[in-house]
Amino acid sequence: MKPFKEYDIQFVGLKLGKHHFDYQIDKKFFEDFGYDEFNDANVKVNLLFEKKATLLELDFEASGTVNVNCDTTNEPYDQTIDDDFNLVVNFGDEYNDEDENILIIPHGEFELNVAQYIYELIILAMPIKRIHPGIEDGTLKSEILTKLEELSPKDIEEKEESEEIDPRWNTLKKLLTDK
Template sequence: MDRRKDAYMIDFKEPLRGPESLAYHFDDDFFSEQGDEEILGGDVDLDLEIRPTSSHSYQLLFHYEGAVTVPCDRCLAPLEVEVDTDDEITVELGEALDEENDEALILDAADPRYDFSFIFYELIKVSLPIVHSHEEIEECDPSVVSFLMESDAPEEMPEDPRWESLRKKISEEDDTEPRKK
């Protein structure tokens, strides 16, 4: 079931007279619908405030709070990561949809509706720490940790035969030199 079809659609057709607040809740279904395996699930609330800055421009203020589940980078077991972040985006009405603008999201003024589900997801994703791992290795999946410890153990390497040859040569030189008293 794709709940995103209209649930995350925001329409900028009617100009706002003042700030408008919207609330969203993202659960496991939302995260699985994104088709990305970086976030496995979650329970995150978003408070979104839309502020008109002109007749064709809006400031969107995002406040996320909750937790998401991600795979641990070390053992791949699920790991819960807290989310508490604020972001903002400027939306402008222009000639056509332009998602390449770094300054603002430009929407076509003739059809100023936009599905924000991807933006909602990406803002959560970029708020996460770069490394996702359990704080202590003991919290990781023991079978994976055991495997990693075995594969990290240095193998016994045979000694280079040149060392034995060098030791022998030094020993012979020591035996031929007279000892000083």
């Protein structure tokens, strides 16, 4: 059995007009794609599928949370997902997905699998750098953060300023200010 069979939409039997599809995405969905960077996932995807005489319009909306590890502290946290994506499906002589918002499928096709589009929508909604919200507001206390603050460059600069400066450098600094 195909793992993404429930994401097949058989549009041949649908009437012209708008149709709604709801999908609940969990960790197993990403495991089926071989993607293991999420600890857990709870994302709801609403799909507004509009069938017209010559084309199909798909409007995806994803909202929910994905549990990931912070890039700085490796602490797990829930990252909010809220994104949308529009896709136009047209019919042509051969399959073509070169344009990210337009899909051309052969005239004889009768169904469309939307699993890949849902996967990409959620993955691309993730920030490039994943930072625990506790780091930004200062509420997260962890050994890693303490060690990072201890080894941060500002401490090194303070130590250098406190050390005695060679008096020859002071003479050279005067050259810069004498202009």
